[in-house]
Amino acid sequence: MGKTVSFISRNFGRYNPASLASYEYIGGFTALRKALGMDGLEIAKVLSDNGVQGRGGAAYDMGRKWSQARAVEAPHKCVVCNADEGEPGTFKDRELIRNDPFQLLEGMIIAGWSVGADNGYIYMRGEYSHLRPLLLSAIRQCEEKGYLGDNILGSGFSYRIHLYSGAGAYVCGEGSALCESLEGHSGRPRMKPPFIKQCGAFHLPTCVNNVESLSLVPPLLLDTQGFYKSQGTPDCPGTKMISVCGNVKNPGVFEVPFGITIREIIYDLAGGIEDGHQLQLVQLGGASGRLASPAQLDTPYTYKDMKAADLTAIGSGAILVVDERTSIIGFLRITQQFFFHESCGQCTPCREGNLHIRMLLDKVAAGTHTEQDIRLMEKYARIMSTASMCGLGETAQSALLSAMKRFPEVFAIKKEVAVR
Amino acid sequence: MKPFVQKLDELTPEMVALVDRVVEEHQNDPTQLVGILLDIQDGVERHYIPEPVAYYLSQRLSIRVTQIYDVVTFYSMLYDKPRAKYTLEVCNSAPCRVKDSDTLVETLKRLLNLEVGEVTYDGRFCIEKVPCFGACDVSPAVRVNGAVYGHLDSEERVLDMLRQLD
Amino acid sequence: MSENMIHLTINHMPVEVPAGTRIIEAAHSIGIDIPHLCYHPDQSIKAHCRMCMVEVTGQRKLLAACSTLVWEGMEVITDSKRVYDAQVGVLDLILADHHQDCLACARNNNCDLQNLCRRFNRLKPDLPDVSSKERPRLDNPSIVRDPTKCVKCGRCVKVCTEVQGIGALSFTGRSAACKVTTAFDLPMNETDCVLCGQCTLVCPVGALTEVDHxxxxxxxxxxxxxxxxxxxxxxxxxxxxxxxxxxxxxxxxxxxxxxxxxxxxxxxxxxxxxxxxxxxxxxxxxxxxxxxxxxxxxxxxxxxxxxxxxxxxxxxxxxxxxxxxxxxxxxxxxxxxxxxxxxxxxxxxxxxxxxxxxxxxxxxxxxxxxxxxxxxxxxxxxxxxxxxxxxxxxxxxxxxxxxxxxxxxxxxxxxxxxxxxxxxxxxxxxxxxxxxxxxxxxxxxxxxxxxxxxxxxxxxxxxxxxxxxxxxxxxxxxxxxxxxxxxxxxxxxxxxxxxxxxxxxxxxxxxxxxxxxxxxxxxxxxxxxxxxxxxxxxxxxxxxxxxxxxxxxxxxxxxxxxxxxxxHTTYAARPKRYDFTPYLHGTQK
Missing domain, CATH: 3.40.50.1780 (Rossmann fold)
Structure with a gap:
């Protein structure tokens, strides 16, 4: 497996995730010590210099996010770790928490220092409740050892981390919905402005980062040799945690350099398609991702190349491989069912649009659809992506719209119906 | 055998103790409502939030009961109606569906003689379809009271899983 | 003063408004009514209904006119084909989920949704009827709730919570099951509701009305x-x-x-x-x-x-x-x-x-x-x-x-x-x-x-x-x-x-x-x-x-x-749904 790298996941298997001492033994919290000697903007600059883009899906320039967060003047600010990994097919954050909880905490403390926050909140999806004891104990151990609490390591910096739980709501991965949930409310996205960087959780300026983004910070600060930047392509340096699943022989989480092709990921890392079957489509970035046809397998896995190929640019890092046993319409119905279940119901296009498109897809599956149905399906898919209030509604129809483009034959009108 | 409790109409001292304990564990902090409700639900045999518990909790946290009801109905892992002691949650999202979780559902239905959404007469089992719970690498998978059982691609393995629940 | 004024154009007409104005208000100031349902001048912005989507030059997505603040040099278009399609599309989505018994409705001829239909010349949407089949809730002497007409604009929730501080009504559930109701769907009189009726005053449709006598x-x-x-x-x-x-x-x-x-x-x-x-x-x-x-x-x-x-x-x-x-x-x-x-x-x-x-x-x-x-x-x-x-x-x-x-x-x-x-x-x-x-x-x-x-x-x-x-x-x-x-x-x-x-x-x-x-x-x-x-x-x-x-x-x-x-008269405490007094005073066993 020469195609994987070990940077973000460098500590996997190297220490006992339940023990802070074990983490310290392999050099844990060296990055924090280093960070506490740096200015917050300097830390943000390290991220920018390495071209780090946020790993939650929106791919926002992370260094810029941190320097903006630092620039906000407020007596209290907070850092939120988005561990609500809700995109179906994504489980890299689960592995990061399970194998290396302390690196995540270290990254969060550095984030707090860098942006000038006094509290950090980990919002972990309810489905990962089995990881709660591990994280809670890690937080407690850090408090006991003075990595958290007042005057951390004598630096004068005080910071606490709190673990909050979601309870099964994909939409809570959206920043403002997450903030609502943190406050004990239903996770319905807020109207913007104000943006969460000005007024987020508990009405404080809030800097939200994904688990992987935060876990990347400690190794990056210690990476004086420029290993990270040497990986990937000149345009898109670095490494990325991906999760591969579906009809492949070896599903799992891999750390890859950017620029690897989708084909390499599927055939070299994930062992290829299950015996006797052919690849039919690949969905990238979870349920909100577009569908790639087999013809697109040689697209390099970088933000730019994926975008140029009209695919979801990395997104959550999920790669779902589907063989011919699932029909394309069948697959779209499954995805549609997911969004129909997960829409928060607040804004009209998403609440009603998901319902109608679900019914229209049922018609297509039954073969009883007409030209008008296809037109309506596309019309409302477009209205959803352009008029919805948040990213959920905006991206819910990515799969459908990309399928209409790439697999037009499956939407063809059945003759008998057309005549009728 | 314990009597089959359909729905809790009045608050019991045990429920009060449960709510008090969970609320204490969350520092009486109403912002932690979601976590509080999950923990309460874990402690209720049929894994749901009974109405009187919601009312009691609203007084305990000084929040509106409407907020609690909203939260319970909004989050898919919270329930306002009784479920089973062991609710078998089968992932209904694409990563498991392409790994033939439909057959898994059929197997469960046949073995338990149960439709999706129904609860067995003794309140022990219920089959539900839920969205992705992040066990895509071991799909098709079932989640029961927080524990994930993966690779359920044969009847043998499904039976093994069911046996572990007793 | 002038540095606090923002200059923009709406449908190519120059407009000058104070900073902090929203597009919908700026348009209103020059006599353009951007269609809306959830927006209410006395309430905080919700941006739920998405009726007010407009085009702003340089923006990929359409923007909600009720929630977007104007900026210097902004160019707003409220009548392009893209805007029209989105607005009529959203209207159709709302209509398909709205029980249309207009002739028998308390709000006939006085209904924001009906006015929009008239404006856009819509009678029936191209979509199948997906409206709820719930019965109207006539459970108190003052207010009727008809969930089949609710457009989920959230005005009632806002007035109940933010103006009256009661919070008897709330959004519950999600997706198609999202609705506005009371805690545990109880009759209004059995909740915190005091029957003030402010919700009936802000409801844009006939989902909340007075009991007709x-x-x-x-x-x-x-x-x-x-x-x-x-x-x-x-x-x-x-x-x-x-x-x-x-x-x-x-x-x-x-x-x-x-x-x-x-x-x-x-x-x-x-x-x-x-x-x-x-x-x-x-x-x-x-x-x-x-x-x-x-x-x-x-x-x-x-x-x-x-x-x-x-x-x-x-x-x-x-x-x-x-x-x-x-x-x-x-x-x-x-x-x-x-x-x-x-x-x-x-x-x-x-x-x-x-x-x-x-x-x-x-x-x-x-x-x-x-x-x-x-x-x-x-x-x-x-x-x-x-x-x-x-x-x-x-x-x-x-x-x-x-x-x-x-x-x-x-x-x-x-x-x-x-x-x-x-x-x-x-x-x-x-x-x-x-x-x-x-x-x-x-x-x-x-x-x-x-x-x-x-x-x-x-x-x-x-x-x-x-x-x-x-x-x-x-x-x-x-x-x-x-x-x-x-x-x-x-x-x-x-x-x-x-x-x-x-x-x-x-x-x-x-x-x-x-x-x-x-x-x-x-x-x-x-x-x-x-x-x-x-x-x-x-x-x-x-x-x-x-x-x-x-x-x-x-x-x-x-x-x-x-x-x-x-x-003169007398008053009495209303019985609570549950009485937890013994528990709250710590007398439980």
């Missing part, structure tokens, strides 16, 4: 054995005109009386009369409490939403409520005793109708305390909106009607009675009378500006009662009421007398007022009532000659035994 009135009017008598609340006369396209705050007393007579009411009386009676009783009660060490501060009790609030949420404060009935209650009692005797009518044959700005009055009329010998003092309560319906049913054009006078003797009201209709009015009316009764001297100046005010907020004042100072407070809107209670309970304030109105602005902003009532209209109505007061020769309740007569002939004096029997 117009047919009860029509039946009664057609029954020759009945004496159908009507009283009209002070605030109705400055709001009814709204429903007939008149200026906000237009005073239509005379035309309204004509309309009521033409509709067929045998006697048309004025609740201002019993407002004066209320002042006599309440003012005397206040002086009595002060003199004899009664429970202070005393709080007014004429707003039934407020009384519900006390009984439900602050039963410990009930002794502070004035025992005087509301003007509606007093009028009903006087009508079926004093007036019935005078006319030689059997109270059983009287149908006592009241026109109120209020949905909670419908509930108040059903209280067992407000009746005797098997009949209620008020049989039917109509809201201002229902009166407008009756007038239309009769085919009357209110604007063109001649003016007439209320019938005597229960038709004379003072200016003090008139201002009962707005926040601060009861206080001012009571002070005018209390001052003169207490000091025995004539009040040098009738206006108490310190207690007058605007919509929302709390006002405090210290009034000099000829040497004795009286600390008072006035609040409208239940969120403000809650704050006043907090100040009293915490000992932070030492008021002696408090006026509270459940609705913003008082009755002129009541939950039964015409659809479209907003804070600007409330302000106009307040102004109109003060102007009315000023124009009247009679401005003090105790100088109302009919009030003097009724005490001479019937009640003897305020707080007399008979007055207590007929003009």
């Amino acid at each position: 117009t047919s009860h009135v029509r039946h009664a009017l057609h029954d020759p054995t009945k004496h159908v008598v009507v009283q009209v609340a002070p605030s109705v006369r400055v709001a009814l005109g709204d429903d007939f396209g008149m200026e906000p705050g237009a005073l239509v007393t005379g035309k309204m009386v004509t309309a009521l007579k033409m509709i067929g009411f045998e006697k048309v009386f004025d609740t201002n009369f019993s407002a004066d009676l209320t002042i006599m009783e309440e003012g005397s009660e206040l002086l009595d409490r002060i003199k004899n060490g009664g429970c202070l501060p005393m709080i007014t009790s004429c707003s039934p939403g407020w009384v519900n609030f006390m009984e439900k949420h602050h039963p410990e404060m009930i002794p502070h409520l004035s025992t005087a009935k509301s003007p509606q209650g007093m009028f009903g009692a006087v009508l079926k005793t004093y007036y019935a005797q005078r006319m030689g009518w059997d109270p059983k044959d009287i149908v006592s109708v009241s026109v109120m700005p209020c949905t909670a009055k419908k509930f108040e009329a059903t209280r067992p305390e407000l009746g005797r010998n098997g009949y209620q003092d008020v049989d039917v309560v109509l809201t201002t909106r229902e009166l407008a319906k009756l007038i239309r049913y009769e085919g009357l054009d209110l604007k063109r009607l001649p003016e007439s006078e209320f019938d005597a003797p229960l038709g004379t009201g003072s200016g003090a009675g008139a201002i009962f209709g707005n926040t601060g009015g009861v206080m001012e009316a009571a002070l005018r009378t209390a001052y003169e009764l207490y000091t025995g001297k004539e009040l040098p100046r009738l206006e108490f500006e310190a207690v007058r005010g605007e919509v929302g907020g709390i006002r405090e004042a210290t009034i000099d009662l000829g040497g004795t100072s009286l600390k008072v407070a006035v609040a409208n809107g239940l969120k403000n009421a809650e704050e006043v209670i907090r100040r009293v309970e915490s000992g932070e304030a030492d008021y002696l007398f408090i006026e509270i109105m459940a609705c913003p602005g008082g009755c002129i902003g009541g939950g039964g007022q015409p659809i479209g009532t907003n804070n600007a209209k409330r302000q106009a109505r307040i102004k109109a009532l003060y102007a009315l007061d000023k124009s009247l020769p009679l401005r003090k309740s105790h100088e109302n000659p009919d009030i003097k007569t009724i005490y001479e002939e019937f009640f003897d004096h305020p707080l007399s035994h008979k007055a207590h029997e007929l003009l």
Whole structure:
């Protein structure tokens, strides 16, 4: 497996995730010590210099996010770790928490220092409740050892981390919905402005980062040799945690350099398609991702190349491989069912649009659809992506719209119906 | 055998103790409502939030009961109606569906003689379809009271899983 | 100043607006109405309905005009094909989930959704009907909820939570199952709801309406054995005109009386009369409490939403409520005793109708305390909106009607009675009378500006009662009421007398007022009532000659035994759904 790298996941298997001492033994919290000697903007600059883009899906320039967060003047600010990994097919954050909880905490403390926050909140999806004891104990151990609490390591910096739980709501991965949930409310996205960087959780300026983004910070600060930047392509340096699943022989989480092709990921890392079957489509970035046809397998896995190929640019890092046993319409119905279940119901296009498109897809599956149905399906898919209030509604129809483009034959009108 | 409790109409001292304990564990902090409700639900045999518990909790946290009801109905892992002691949650999202979780559902239905959404007469089992719970690498998978059982691609393995629940 | 102004164009027209303006408001300022459902000028922005999507040059997505702030150089397009398609698409989505029984709907011809359909020429969407099949919820005397019509705009939730501080209604569930309802879907009366009806006032469609009692009135009017008598609340006369396209705050007393007579009411009386009676009783009660060490501060009790609030949420404060009935209650009692005797009518044959700005009055009329010998003092309560319906049913054009006078003797009201209709009015009316009764001297100046005010907020004042100072407070809107209670309970304030109105602005902003009532209209109505007061020769309740007569002939004096029997009432804590007192006091085993 020469195609994987070990940077973000460098500590996997190297220490006992339940023990802070074990983490310290392999050099844990060296990055924090280093960070506490740096200015917050300097830390943000390290991220920018390495071209780090946020790993939650929106791919926002992370260094810029941190320097903006630092620039906000407020007596209290907070850092939120988005561990609500809700995109179906994504489980890299689960592995990061399970194998290396302390690196995540270290990254969060550095984030707090860098942006000038006094509290950090980990919002972990309810489905990962089995990881709660591990994280809670890690937080407690850090408090006991003075990595958290007042005057951390004598630096004068005080910071606490709190673990909050979601309870099964994909939409809570959206920043403002997450903030609502943190406050004990239903996770319905807020109207913007104000943006969460000005007024987020508990009405404080809030800097939200994904688990992987935060876990990347400690190794990056210690990476004086420029290993990270040497990986990937000149345009898109670095490494990325991906999760591969579906009809492949070896599903799992891999750390890859950017620029690897989708084909390499599927055939070299994930062992290829299950015996006797052919690849039919690949969905990238979870349920909100577009569908790639087999013809697109040689697209390099970088933000730019994926975008140029009209695919979801990395997104959550999920790669779902589907063989011919699932029909394309069948697959779209499954995805549609997911969004129909997960829409928060607040804004009209998403609440009603998901319902109608679900019914229209049922018609297509039954073969009883007409030209008008296809037109309506596309019309409302477009209205959803352009008029919805948040990213959920905006991206819910990515799969459908990309399928209409790439697999037009499956939407063809059945003759008998057309005549009728 | 314990009597089959359909729905809790009045608050019991045990429920009060449960709510008090969970609320204490969350520092009486109403912002932690979601976590509080999950923990309460874990402690209720049929894994749901009974109405009187919601009312009691609203007084305990000084929040509106409407907020609690909203939260319970909004989050898919919270329930306002009784479920089973062991609710078998089968992932209904694409990563498991392409790994033939439909057959898994059929197997469960046949073995338990149960439709999706129904609860067995003794309140022990219920089959539900839920969205992705992040066990895509071991799909098709079932989640029961927080524990994930993966690779359920044969009847043998499904039976093994069911046996572990007793 | 100019650096705070933003320059933008809307449909290529240059517009200059202050920074912080939203696109929808900027468009409004040049006469463009961007379609909307959830936006409401008095509420915080929700941006749920997505009807107001507009195009802004350089933006990939369409932007919501209600939530997007204008910026320098912004170019807004509100009428492109892309905008039209999105707006009509969203409208179709809403329509497909809306039970379209428009002809039978309480909001027919007065519905924001219907107006949008008219504007976009939509009858039926291209989509199948997916509206809910739930039954309308007729579970209380005041408000009907019809979930099949709800467009999930969230206006009711906002007013209930942010203005009234009640939070009885909330969004629940998600996706297609998302709906606005009460906790555990319970009947409204079994929740924290106080039936103030503010939700019915902001609902853009017919999902929340008053319980319609117009047919009860029509039946009664057609029954020759009945004496159908009507009283009209002070605030109705400055709001009814709204429903007939008149200026906000237009005073239509005379035309309204004509309309009521033409509709067929045998006697048309004025609740201002019993407002004066209320002042006599309440003012005397206040002086009595002060003199004899009664429970202070005393709080007014004429707003039934407020009384519900006390009984439900602050039963410990009930002794502070004035025992005087509301003007509606007093009028009903006087009508079926004093007036019935005078006319030689059997109270059983009287149908006592009241026109109120209020949905909670419908509930108040059903209280067992407000009746005797098997009949209620008020049989039917109509809201201002229902009166407008009756007038239309009769085919009357209110604007063109001649003016007439209320019938005597229960038709004379003072200016003090008139201002009962707005926040601060009861206080001012009571002070005018209390001052003169207490000091025995004539009040040098009738206006108490310190207690007058605007919509929302709390006002405090210290009034000099000829040497004795009286600390008072006035609040409208239940969120403000809650704050006043907090100040009293915490000992932070030492008021002696408090006026509270459940609705913003008082009755002129009541939950039964015409659809479209907003804070600007409330302000106009307040102004109109003060102007009315000023124009009247009679401005003090105790100088109302009919009030003097009724005490001479019937009640003897305020707080007399008979007055207590007929003009005062009692309140009781409402049973809680669950009583956790033993657990909350830590007595559990």
